[in-house]
Amino acid sequence: MPTDHPEFVHPSQPGAAERLIAEAVESVRRAGGHAVVGPWLGEVGFEVLYWIPFLHWLFERHELDPQRVTVVSRGGAASWYEGLCGRYVDVFDHVSPDDFRRQTLELWAETGGLQKQVAVRAWDERVLDATLGEGWREGALLHPQLLYRLFRNVWQGALPIRDFLERAVHRPWRPPDPTVDLPADFTAVRFYFRDSFPDTPENRQLVHDVVGRLARRRPVVLLDTGVVVDEHVDAEPPPGEKILRPLAGVDAAHNLAAQSAAVARAQLFVGTYGGLAHLAPFYGVPTIGFASDTREINPVHLTVARRTAVVYDTPLAVVSAGAYDVLEAA
Amino acid sequence: MTLLGALRKHPRVRALARRHVGALLARARTWANVDSALRLLAEDRNRPVAFGACGDELLDLLYWQPFVRWAQQTFGFAPDGAREPVTVPPEPVLALVDEYRSGEAAPRPLLKRTRHVPSGGRAEAAIVPWSADAVRGVLGGAPTIAIVGEDAVEADLDLALRVAADLGESLTFLSERHLTRLLQALRGPGAELQWDSGS
Numbered sequence: 379m380p381t382d383h384p385e386f387v388h389p390s391q392p393g394a395a396e397r398l399i400a401e402a403v404e405s406v407r408r409a410g411g412h413a414v415v416g417p418w419l420g421e422v423g424f425e426v427l428y429w430i431p432f433l434h435w436l437f438e439r440h441e442l443d444p445q446r447v448t449v450v451s452r453g454g455a456a457s458w459y460e461g462l463c464g465r466y467v468d469v470f471d472h473v474s475p476d477d478f479r480r481q482t483l484e485l486w487a488e489t490g491g492l493q494k495q496v497a498v499r500a501w502d503e504r505v506l507d508a509t510l511g512e513g514w515r516e517g518a519l520l521h522p523q524l525l526y527r528l529f530r531n532v533w534q535g536a537l538p539i540r541d542f543l544e545r546a547v548h549r550p551w552r553p554p555d556p557t558v559d560l561p562a563d564f565t566a567v568r569f570y571f572r573d574s575f576p577d578t579p580e581n582r583q584l585v586h587d588v589v590g591r592l593a594r595r596r597p598v599v600l601l602d603t604g605v606v607v608d609e610h611v612d613a614e615p616p617p618g619e620k621i622l623r624p625l626a627g628v629d630a631a632h633n634l635a636a637q638s639a640a641v642a643r644a645q646l647f648v649g650t651y652g653g654l655a656h657l658a659p660f661y662g663v664p665t666i667g668f669a670s671d672t673r674e675i676n677p678v679h680l681t682v683a684r685r686t687a688v689v690y691d692t693p694l695a696v697v698s699a700g701a702y703d704v705l706e707a708a
Numbered sequence: 709m710t711l712l713g714a715l716r717k718h719p720r721v722r723a724l725a726r727r728h729v730g731a732l733l734a735r736a737r738t739w740a741n742v743d744s745a746l747r748l749l750a751e752d753r754n755r756p757v758a759f760g761a762c763g764d765e766l767l768d769l770l771y772w773q774p775f776v777r778w779a780q781q782t783f784g785f786a787p788d789g790a791r792e793p794v795t796v797p798p799e800p801v802l803a804l805v806d807e808y809r810s811g812e813a814a815p816r817p818l819l820k821r822t823r824h825v826p827s828g829g830r831a832e833a834a835i836v837p838w839s840a841d842a843v844r845g846v847l848g849g850a851p852t853i854a855i856v857g858e859d860a861v862e863a864d865l866d867l868a869l870r871v872a873a874d875l876g877e878s879l880t881f882l883s884e885r886h887l888t889r890l891l892q893a894l895r896g897p898g899a900e901l902q903w904d905s906g907s
Contacts, residue, residue: 387896392753494796534816536814586904594894645893669878671876672876672877677869677870677872680873684869684880685862693893696880697878697884698877698878701853701880704833704853705890705891
């Protein structure tokens with residue numbers, strides 16, 4: 379994540395966070411409590427680690443009525459927003475995954491690689507028009523830019539992590555119902571390549587070895603769905619009798635719900651650090667996330683992920699191959 | 709420039725201030741105060757600067773030594789010579805570190821003034837109690853799983869994660885109960901944690 383991107387770097391002003399929050403709350407009150415939250419078009423990790431706990435805090439602290447709120451997100455994230463909205467609308471019910479991916483990659487190219495929704499851009503407005511019609515313009519909009527404006531200086535180290543933690547509330551997460559048959563006992567696995575776990579022969583071998591080892595102990599359920607909406611490329615684990623791919627072919631509008639349902643019922647989640655490795659602790663599932671180049675991770679995320687896992691009384695280990703070997707041998 | 713500003717820059721005033729730098733440091737309430745005191749000391753090219761010892765091993769490795777390294781690199785103090793060195797005590801710096809450790813202060817001012825460097829060699833990957841040994845392991849390039857107790861200072865853990873990430877090393881924190889639960893999820897309910905608790 380390029381948090382040194384010019385649009386991300388802003389000096390922190392005393393009282394700025396309170397002003398931003400007050401403006402957002404006031405806009406909702408002016409709209410009679412009606413608000414659209416979203417559209418969330420970015421990464422799973424930020425959505426679960428920051429956005430949703432912040433929304434819980436915002437709603438509870440300022441007594442906003444969730445029943446008057448419409449959430450727009452993508453991929454079947456409805457269950458994540460339980461208690462936060464009266465209505466959930468999925469982007470993929472209105473925009474094809476191919477269009478979504480193309481528009482997203484074009485936007486990243488235009489903004490010099492900035493993947494965060496730091497402003498309401500034309501693409502956000504097109505998504506809202508497509509999902510809600512033009513009526514959303516009449517009410518309040520709690521756009522993800524609020525999150526980035528509030529906490530970008532936390533991610534930059536210019537404000538204490540406490541500034542986020544004190545504005546986060548962690549509620550129990552109820553898993554969605556599974557849409558596919560799952561074994562009674564299994565390890566959920568999702569490996570993909572990213573900057574902190576790049577596509578190298580060593581990491582391909584690691585995925586092969588780790589998944590093979592896991593499958594000797596209990597069935598492995600790969601969470602790969604085949605849905606591609608960003609730049610991440612799945613790492614291909616080895617074939618095997620106990621390596622199952624029940625989610626292959628799940629439609630885009632339900633892929634996150636299907637993955638959530640599987641993760642939540644697993645005995646263990648193992649995969650690339652990020653995204654689902656942030657999600658699994660919310661369901662109380664012990665988690666091992668791999669990172670082979672930790673220089674590519676903003677350490678604030680590691681800290682918030684660790685502290686969040688503690689809140690959910692769930693072990694989360696972010697490891698290299700060497701640290702994983704220690705776990706295997708301990 | 710104000711009269712006070714001009715006075716502060718006068719060589720004789722600065723020489724006088726240098727003689728009382730200990731008092732200036734003792735009164736330091738901000739990192740800028742500390743910077744000013746160190747700048748004063750660096751202006752005397754005939755007087756070397758020494759740094760006092762920090763009695764707490766963990767604070768020494770995580771905060772004081774990296775601060776000393778930064779100060780020496782940034783200010784380029786006079787080399788050791790015939791004259792008695794001026795000693796910079798750790799207390800004023802550790803008082804500012806305490807603001808960060810309390811969770812009140814942003815990490816950036818501290819991060820700007822610390823240099824953590826690999827220790828050289830290659831330490832063995834290990835599960836260790838959260839301690840100076842865990843920090844040594846990270847600085848030595850060892851993938852480290854540190855077991856934290858309830859008395860761990862969250863900000864220390866945060867900084868250690870930053871250091872590990874900056875150096876490209878692997879560090880993860882777990883309570884003993886969570887580590888046991890993770891091992892049982894990984895290897896089966898019979899898995900037992902075997903590690904050197906250091907006790």
